[in-house]
Amino acid sequence: MAMDFVSRREWGARSPRGSYTALSSTRGVKIHYTGGRVDPAIVDDHDKCVKMVRSIQKSHMDGNGWMDIGYSLVVCPHRKVFEGRGIKHLPAANGPGLNSGHYAVLGLVGSSGLVTPPDGMLHGIVDAIEYLRDEGDAGREIKGHRDGYATDCPGDKLYSWVKRGAPRPGAQEPSDPEPPSGEAPEWPGRELKYPPVMRGDDVRQWQARMKERGWGIAVDGAYGPRSREVCRSFQREKGLPVTGVVNKATWTAAWEMPVT
CATH class of the missing domain: 3.40.80.10 (Peptidoglycan recognition protein-like)
Structure with missing residues (x-):
């Protein structure tokens, strides 16, 4: 049509x-x-x-x-x-x-x-x-x-x-469109840090994962003071160097399954 x-x-x-x-x-x-x-x-x-x-x-x-x-x-x-x-x-x-x-x-x-x-x-x-x-x-x-x-x-x-990928009504949808919760998405190739405020979909993706893990953070795609604060606390919890910078190690750790 x-x-x-x-x-x-x-x-x-x-x-x-x-x-x-x-x-x-x-x-x-x-x-x-x-x-x-x-x-x-x-x-x-x-x-x-x-x-x-x-x-x-x-x-x-x-x-x-x-x-x-x-x-x-x-x-x-x-x-x-x-x-x-x-x-x-x-x-x-x-x-x-x-x-x-x-x-x-x-x-x-x-x-x-x-x-x-x-x-x-x-x-x-x-x-x-x-x-x-x-x-x-x-x-x-x-x-x-x-x-x-x-x-x-x-x-x-x-x-x-x-x-779900915006499928047409009636179309067969993928059975598993999202990666497993413990698998980290591909490293975006840049460190997220403040200052200055960094923006982008990779920032939003990391913020959304932090919120999913229970951290109080806005998913606004802007890496500012609050994002840096959450990053530092998360790094401290994981035994990583406390820099407030989302490097590759911090990014990957964000998608590790929480300890139960």
Whole structure:
């Protein structure tokens, strides 16, 4: 099935206030939700989807002061893909310093009301991802907004689907998509340290593992004073040199099974 594309003209988009920043390629795509209540009635009334996309653009431009809607593409329950900023243009929705890494795709679900993405929406998001890869030179990564930014977005329902690899509904999923809990992911090849604040998906991955092990740490993708403090305490617990720097030995130790 070809992607059911809704151009900006077709959904009545306002003109951007300026010129987009060019984006030649990305590591992949980040998936978002609205963060508010979504009327479940949109599932049975596509006109409501169109009005909702217009409302989101208005909020971003008049409320946030952005030049346009912040998303690259928006997907509704009817498997329709709305053009936002589109391909080869920098989005604004991923967070400061994170927009150049991934295109931003919004699924029209929220934190209340319609929270579970219908199959048509999931198919549409996959359609959007394939389009961004084919036409926008997006890489293979599929992430949630929360991967690298402190937020609940894209919500637990949509994020669990992202973590499974964003399969099409009805497709056979891998039986073991995640590595065993005691096996360390590949060393990212750089030490994580502060100062200055270091940012990236490798920081977020290490923070998430520390949180999983019981440490009080924000999974925000920014290695700052708190991350260094947790690192020092963890190194002390493991009998490693207490440097506050996540080197290869500290990284590997983070994925060792806890002593019981």
